[in-house]
Amino acid sequence: MRVLFIDIDTLRPDHLGCYGYGRNTSPNIDSIADEGVCFDNYYCSDAPCLPSRAALITGQCGIRTGVVGHGGTAADMRPWGPEREFRDVRSMGSLFTQMRRAGLYTISFSSFPERHTAWWFNAGLNECHNCGGVGHESAEAVTPSVLEWLKSNGKKKDWFLHVHYWDPHGPYRTPEEFGNPFENTPLPDNWIDKERFQEHLQHVGPHGANEIYMWNDKADPNYPRYPGKLENLKDVKYFIDQYDCGISYADQHVGKILFLLKEMQLYDEELAVIVTSDHGENLGELGIYGEHATADMATGRIPMIIKWPGGLKGIHDFELHSNIDLLPTLRELLDIENKPAMFKHMEIPEGHYDGSSYAKTIRTGEKAGKKGVIISQCAHVCQRSVRFDEYLYIRTYHGGYHLFEREMLFDVRKSTHELENIAEKYPELCEKAAKILLDWQDDMMKKSQYQIDPLWTVMKENGPYHIHGQLEAYIERLENTPRKSKIGKLRKQYRTEL
Template sequence: MKIILVSLDTLRASRLSSYGYSKPTSPHIDRIAREGVLFEQAYAADIPTEVAHTGVFTGKIGLTTGVVSHGSDLTQLPKSVAWLPQLLRTAGFTTGAVDNLYQLKEWFARGFQYYINSVGGNRWIDGSTVNKLAMPWIEQHKDESFFLFLHYWDAHTPYLPPESYIPEFYDTSKDPYDPRNKSMEPAYNHSAYPFFKHHHYDLVGNVTDSDYYDALYDAEIRYLDDRLKELDDHLAALGIQEETLLVLFGDHGESLTEHDIYWDHCGLYEPTVNVPVIMRWPGRMPQGRRAQGLVQQVDLLPTLLEAIRREAPSGIDLSKLSEPGGLDGRSLWDAIEAKAEGTHETVFLSECAWQAARGIRTDRYKFIRTYDAGPFTRPPRELYDLTVDPAETMNLASAEPELADAFERELENWVARKLGDRIDPMRIQLEERGLPFRRRIEQILAGAGMTWDEWKSNPDRARFDEATSKHTRSK
């Protein structure tokens, strides 16, 4: 038995053709979905990258593990917490990864006999690099029962797809650098600009057309899709495609200017928390199944453990694969086999990086409680009826205060139950360190001789660029 778990970093579900997008971003992903099972309402309970992947590998949400923030030096994951690669290795699987999350936290390398760190000279990682490292490993271990984790970053900023991929998604008669186009001004004069200037905008160039950034994101997805086809073709050439359980998931999505978020993954809105989850296991899973109920990333761990117990591969000690205690995830097998549509009536959401907020997603409503808005302007409470307002543009919190109150009580009671006698790790983060990404902006501003309060009260790209230039010249 082979299991390949594929993280498609920053991949927004609604930007895939198989999730209803009109442009041809994902022909091979669409094929995998037709050959397997697609979950239409899969959610990242914790965002962004660090907390999302911790949930996938533990089957537990952030309030259970204590890992609620991204890039925080306060975060630790005890070695006593069950970890999927370690469970599988102990049971007899050969475990490997092509990944660089070890650069964030040491626990991401736990349990892997072969951890191939994909980090290179650039801060981004091309999918072709992942394939060049993964495909020889697969060939070397094709006769073994293995678990392989692959982490593709192509859809993450900075969007730098090969130029040949761009024309399919951007009108070539337009000039993305036309100074008469002012659609980028809201992004360039946003409070988060100092961070994205270095990590994104300077790398792409002085773009003036916001549609061009959207096209670059689409082109990155299309490029990623081709890399997944290369991987899948390799499995077929080796003769192991039929016995491989292939799982694709997004760790979080991406906001493309919605809600004052410019090509980034914060906010508990649908573009960021609704992620793709697609599985294919020939002969063991139905083809073309589209499960419509609410599911979470943390459901993947118990699903994989059940798949192994069902298959009972030779050489694997199934007694080592009983479910760990205290899981928040539930096996997806009933939804896979159409005995149910989902695993949860309610999904609780959380973030603590750019902003600190928690939320509730039901089949109809989204409620968001913001504790620290960071570089954004947010009301303390947001309530959306997604059946009539899927874009989350009409905040009903004031118009329907009793419903908002009920959701807030539900959220508070859930947090209290999860914590027991522990202190809320989000509270600890905010009181002892503050928001990690606000701290990064503060450090950048300090280098330009500016304070956070001064900048947020009047963010202006030209003013920051000039201050940065003067500071550089003075050195």
């Protein structure tokens, strides 16, 4: 069989038409959804880019692989240890290696391994194509090579093709000639009103409205779609327009691949197509703009669309799932358990994967969700969250110089934008979520040969990577702003770092 895996970085599902978005950002992706299953409550176990793809590729949470951040010890995959055989079981159990075990020739077009020095990503790949700019390239640098490969090899019977687009990732880099097709289209979900934006202007912490470029408002002339600051609601709309442009531009390139597949008569019932992302994007949620900086719905929720031979078409599943579930799901769909291992002594041991299969949902619509999923973020902040029932619980260990409460609880039925922290109103719900989190941590520690939680490794190494050494200079910047009154609270919350 043939499998096309579309991996679009920083893609929020609620900005896709097939997930209900009111703008025409994704007609090509929507067409895939019409022929498959959309998973509406799908999350990355670890955010952002590096930890998320480590989890996707290994089928294991960051608390086990050790990859939970973007720098320091917790940005590297832990060695397997004294039990390591001639080949280590994590790479043998990885996504691409398992696809090879299924008899598929594996190809990836992505600069992700070079961007994050994450060469474990390539385990099991027959071909690795580095498309250019260490994650700063746009889709036009990727698509021609993909199309050329398909023209030369597409008619071969068994392949798994991974195509990675960065376009919605900041700084928003859609080519100037694309324009702004959304300039005259209102925001479908205009939740940021004048009063809310005034609150955002008072926000303290990196990537707020006053400091889109993390710690200052200096725009990069190389990225005119990504301003240094937002001063009014017109600026907010413009900013979200640019994010949507990135999605639309990537979608057009997805369309080019689909067009060629149809032209070659390869887009048929036997072709599987998967569309997903590594994480979402804060677009005002928790006062943050243009960054995937938290363990919340904005960053943690991702699309998962699967068109599968013999699978259901045009349905939505609302059960809770995580990106660590994809590998077990594909193993079941491809019947990998009953296929010989590439090396006899490297069978995957029971309990190796942290996720669980939802293959039956794709085949029959039967529910296969979880009672709760955990989202971890240790690159910009140190947070762990629990998505359970109709709630999102966030526990903050290090706020990344934002003034977050230790516990936050949001009712996602009322809003997915985290507008009201109801933790004090409902302590019993916080206790329920905290127990889910604690039980999960205990289970992961029992499975880990290291029994060291990498979140605390990050904490010991001066906190999240992206905030290292910035606090004093940021406080100095705040001295000359209307937010000066919040410096005392900032100093108190982070006094040990001054």
